[in-house]
Amino acid sequence: MTTAALLEDPPVTRPLIHFSSARNWLNDPNGLIFHDGRYHLYFQYNPHGADHGFMSWGHASSADLVTWQEHPVALRYTDEHEIFSGSVVFDERDTSGLGIGGTAPLVAVFTLAARSGAHQSQGIASSTDGGLSWSMHSGNPVLDRGSADFRDPKVFRYSGPAGDYWVMVAVEAVQRKVVLYRSDDLRHWELLSEYGPRGTAFGVWECPDLFPLALDGDPDDARWVLIVSMNPGGVAGGSGTMYVVGSFDGVRFVPAAPAPEVEPGAKTPDDALAALDWIDHGRDCYAGVTFSGLGDEDRILIAWMSNWEYAGEMPTDAIEPQRGSMTLARRLSLVTERGRIRLRQEPIGPAVVPVAAIADVEVRPGEPLTFEAPPASRIRLRLRLDDGASAELRLGEAPALAAVLRVRDGELTLDRRVGAEGLPEAFGSLERLELRADGLDAVLWLDEGSIEVFADDGTAVLTDRIPARRSDRVELHAVGGRVRIDEVTVEAEEEDRA
Numbered sequence: 040m041t042t043a044a045l046l047e048d049p050p051v052t053r054p055l056i057h058f059s060s061a062r063n064w065l066n067d068p069n070g071l072i073f074h075d076g077r078y079h080l081y082f083q084y085n086p087h088g089a090d091h092g093f094m095s096w097g098h099a100s101s102a103d104l105v106t107w108q109e110h111p112v113a114l115r116y117t118d119e120h121e122i123f124s125g126s127v128v129f130d131e132r133d134t135s136g137l138g139i140g141g142t143a144p145l146v147a148v149f150t151l152a153a154r155s156g157a158h159q160s161q162g163i164a165s166s167t168d169g170g171l172s173w174s175m176h177s178g179n180p181v182l183d184r185g186s187a188d189f190r191d192p193k194v195f196r197y198s199g200p201a202g203d204y205w206v207m208v209a210v211e212a213v214q215r216k217v218v219l220y221r222s223d224d225l226r227h228w229e230l231l232s233e234y235g236p237r238g239t240a241f242g243v244w245e246c247p248d249l250f251p252l253a254l255d256g257d258p259d260d261a262r263w264v265l266i267v268s269m270n271p272g273g274v275a276g277g278s279g280t281m282y283v284v285g286s287f288d289g290v291r292f293v294p295a296a297p298a299p300e301v302e303p304g305a306k307t308p309d310d311a312l313a314a315l316d317w318i319d320h321g322r323d324c325y326a327g328v329t330f331s332g333l334g335d336e337d338r339i340l341i342a343w344m345s346n347w348e349y350a351g352e353m354p355t356d357a358i359e360p361q362r363g364s365m366t367l368a369r370r371l372s373l374v375t376e377r378g379r380i381r382l383r384q385e386p387i388g389p390a391v392v393p394v395a396a397i398a399d400v401e402v403r404p405g406e407p408l409t410f411e412a413p414p415a416s417r418i419r420l421r422l423r424l425d426d427g428a429s430a431e432l433r434l435g436e437a438p439a440l441a442a443v444l445r446v447r448d449g450e451l452t453l454d455r456r457v458g459a460e461g462l463p464e465a466f467g468s469l470e471r472l473e474l475r476a477d478g479l480d481a482v483l484w485l486d487e488g489s490i491e492v493f494a495d496d497g498t499a500v501l502t503d504r505i506p507a508r509r510s511d512r513v514e515l516h517a518v519g520g521r522v523r524i525d526e527v528t529v530e531a532e533e534e535d536r537a
Contacts, residue, residue: 051356052487052507055415056389056532057344058107058365060097064089065363066326066350067246068341069096070113070127070147072170073332078104079170080341080365081147083124086112089360091351094121094152098170104339104368105389114147114164114173118154124191124246125149125161127170128205128225128331135225137165137176145170146225148207150190151180157187161209163225182220182228188212191246193328194225201289206231210267212243217267219249219291232291234265238281238298238315241272246280246326249287251335252373254380261335262295262373262380263287266318268326270347273317275470277348278325280318284373284380295380318382320472321453321502322346323489324366338371339387344489344504349463353504366502367484367491376498377475383497388484391417391530402430402522408515413531418483418513421525422446428520430479434490436510442490442503446479451494451501458506472501 053059063085070081077100084097096114099107114122127147130137137144144165151162160180164173182192192209207220207228215236220228235244248266265283273279285294298315318327319342327342344366345353355362369384395410402408412418412434422430429447433440435458442455451472459467474494481494487508492501515522 051354053356053361054364054486054488056105056484056486057367057489058099059363060084060099060361061109062089062359062361063087064091065097065361065365066091066343066345067124068326068328068343068365069124069149070170071328071330071341072127072129072145073330074129074145075169077102077169078330078368079127080107081113081127082365084112086115089355089362094123096122096147096149100170104387110171113170114149116154120151120162121154123150123152123159124326126193126328126331128194128196130225134205134223135163135165137174139167142167147173148192148194148225150192152190159186159189160184161189161192161207161228176226178226181226182207184211184218186211188214188243189218193246193248195250195331197221197289199289206249206289208247208249208265210244210247212245215244215269217244217247217265217292231289234292235267237294238283241312242269242278244269246328248328249292250329250338251287252338252371253336254373255375256372258336263292264371264373264382265292265294266327270325272312273322273325273346274313274315274320275322276468277322277346277465280325280327280342281315282318282382283316316381318342318384319500319502321470321492321500322348322468323504324500324502327366329371340369340371340384342366342502344502346465348465352463353466354462364489374496374498376495381498384493384500385497386482386484386491386493388417389415389532392533394529394531395527396529397524397527400524402515402517402524404517404519404521406517408524408527410513410515410527410529411511412485412513412529413511414485414487414508415532416483416485417530418485419526419528419530420479420481420483421527423478423523423525425520425522428522429518430522431514431516431518433514433516434485434505435508436512439509441508442505444492446474447477449474449477451479451481451492451499453490453492453501453503455503455505462506466504468503470501470503472499474499
């Protein structure tokens with residue numbers, strides 16, 4: 040490849056292993072549910088173009104969380120309301136009375152956002168054909184607080200000492216509060232409790248989720264995890280998602296430990312913000328929620344792979360305009376890590392075949408190791424560093440690098456400023472991820488225009504969109520000392536290997 044070719048304008052890329060709609064705008068995942076053997080992914084969608092607007096629910100489904108079939112728009116905006124984020128549950132007992140002919144319904148619970156005036160309330164719709172077609176409930180809205188910023192209901196079935204009923208977890212976004220409601224029929228709701236604000240003075244709160252997970256695999260020691268997305272105020276800048284571990288008694292969520300507070304009026308994340316627990320330390324993992332219809336031991340999350348600081352300015356194909364994609368699905372668990380309870384995330388990617396394997400090699404300064412990583416690659420890295428040394432993983436081929444990962448002194452950084460020319464100003468950034476040791480033990484998933492890093496057995500995660508790689512070349516450099524390679528394994532989808 041010539042230098043002239045490397046310096047051409049960056050191409051517009053479409054992901055190969057991450058879900059994106061065929062066209063138009065996509066953002067937050069909605070209504071995630073496993074039902075009748077398929078995973079259903081609904082999502083915020085603009086039926087009319089590649090800009091945010093006319094919010095409706097797009098729809099795709101999959102048998103394996105990897106290969107997706109896109110369906111027609113599920114819930115379409117009206118003259119009165121746009122359809123903002125929400126969730127879907129299987130009302131197996133037909134508590135809502137919305138079943139037909141003995142068929143229990145799927146029930147979608149979502150935010151009705153008034154198109155004229157500032158007002159948000161919650162509505163429902165039902166489906167008896169497996170989620171392909173939906174009927175709006177004639178009694179909408181089913182819950183109205185008279186608020187301009189009451190949104191993003193996540194509903195689940197609670198069964199415990201307090202009783203057996205539906206629970207809705209939603210937000211008063213601007214007040215930075217989670218509000219919890221209960222219902223026996225999904226149509227009438229009463230307030231249980233409120234939580235927050237806590238742990239951040241930034242942005243608005245959005246897209247909550249609440250679920251139990253066994254700690255260290257012990258089913259007798261379940262903890263509850265509350266997820267809240269915020270915009271802005273993410274640890275890497277712009278939008279991001281924190282989590283809090285605690286308990287839920289069917290009425291209120293109580294955190295297990297106090298959270299550090301961020302000074303009011305602060306303009307950038309500081310040490311207190313960094314001390315919170317984050318789903319992801321990259322810039323492009325937002326509004327993640329989990330699937331209903333699965334057991335608690337199989338808790339799976341998908342998030343929107345973008346950031347509100349630049350999502351609407353990203354380049355798009357002139358012939359088939361499209362913006363937005365999802366992260367890989369991630370299986371969640373709770374583990375004790377260095378005396379602290381942390382979420383562990385295991386990515387669910389496509390089947391791959393070996394491309395290259397390197398082990399027991401030393402890389403010295405000025406003598407880089409070079410290998411190829413095709414699009415849709417999984418790279419396994421286990422590196423040890425001399426004292427004072429750093430390792431640099433350079434993606435692409437100079438002078439048109441897409442990004443550089445650096446490991447030094449127990450920290451991984453991802454620098455995408457090196458390839459950000461021609462992209463939105465806010466896109467150029469440097470992300471940081473604390474590691475448990477001075478070396479690196481990680482799995483990297485590369486796709487067209489993105490990277491997901493799962494380090495330290497998935498307890499340290501970083502997701503970033505990156506400029507398009509014009510070359511499959513990857514270089515591992517040692518700086519200031521030797522880098523010892525215990526393992527570098529490259530795998531790719533079969534079709535990418537040819």
